Amino acid sequence: MTAADHHRPIVESAPATATLQTHWRNEDDTAAFARQLAAQPLLANAFITLHGDLGAGKTTLVRHLLRALGVQGRIKSPTYAVVEPHEAPGLAIWHFDFYRFSDPREWEDAGFRDLFAQAGLKLAEWPEKAAALIPAADLAIHIEALDEQTRHVTLRAHTPAGQQLLQGLHA
Ligand SMILES: Nc1ncnc2c1ncn2[C@@H]1O[C@H](COP(=O)(O)OP(=O)(O)OP(=O)(O)O)[C@@H](O)[C@H]1O
Ligand SMILES: [Mg+2]
Secondary structure (H helix, E strand, O other), X not given: OOHHHHHOOHHHHOOHHHEEEEEEOOHHHHHHXXXXXXXXXXHHHOEEEEEOOOXXXXXXXXXXXXXXXXXXXXXXXXXXXXXXXXXXXXEEEEEEEHHHOOOXXXXXXXXXXXXXXXXXXXXXXXXXXXOOOOOOOOEEEEEEEOOOOOEEEEEEEOOHHHHHHHHHHHO
């Protein structure tokens, strides 16, 4: 360490793994990423938000992730119901889609507060639509479609658990 290092702004010492960028060339890459994510032990209690335009690939990633976690049978997506529960071996999963969420009373009425307090994996599309109610995500996955098949992906950790998840993906 040189004397000049002492004068560096503190922001530079933030962990380099707080964000991770990647590309998916096609849906096979998306599936491979889902398998990598599924292999992270910390996923079992994680809250992950999925960001991106309509058709970016949020649900597609969730479906590959659910399969990779061992969810069998037909995988229903939340459409009219805001949340769809799933069971993987030894793991409860809730897949939220807040796209049509408009009434804040539904948060309490549908028991979302209790649900977020439970153990299990929570995944949420369109968290922006419930921004005032939703807890902070461990990991935010931003998906941007570059063309029909290619996706630019940014992962951002917002909690220590999220950072550990990112480090696991990075390794
Ligand atoms: N690399 C890729 N990753 C994910 N999806 C891809 C990829 N390449 C092509 N696709 C296609 O893009 C579409 C993504 O649709 P999907 O329903 O997952 O989007 P979404 O982000 O959930 O949209 P919405 O906001 O409407 O819920 C699917 O038809 C999927 O097959
Ligand atoms: Mg979707």
